Amino acid sequence: MTETPHLLVLNTCPDEAVAESIAEVLVSQKLAACVNILPKIRSIYAWKGNIERDNEVLLLIKTRKEQFQALEQTIVQLHPYELPEIIGVSVDTGLKDYLNWINTSLEQ
Secondary structure, three states, X not given: OOOOOEEEEEEEEOOHHHHHHHHHHHHHOOOOOEEXXXXXXXXXXXEOOEEEEEEEEEEEEEEEHHHHHHHHHHHHHHOOOXXXXXXXXXXXXXXXXXXXXXXXXXXX
16 A cells, blocks of 8 residues: 555536546546446435435546546536535555556546
8 A cells, every 4th residue: 555646536416327428528538547436326415505315326536636626627517516516535545556557547
């Protein structure tokens, strides 16, 4: 294991079609090395004074910290939500070979 400049970015989407569309753009533009799509999550959240309940799809996006700003802008442009969830979690450790694969995948 090694310390890394990598991020795991969480993003919820309204359905699998939107999730796949965003994931494909992120990978094809080399903003993400890999995006996992986790279907059928249930979200309960406060929004504009109400408690909302929605079925959503979660994206787990593997990237590097230097790609975050462009990744964030791309998601905001493509996402149908007024305020999409975009949360970057620092990856402190990971399998060196996997992290190197992320680096190689994101090279321009």
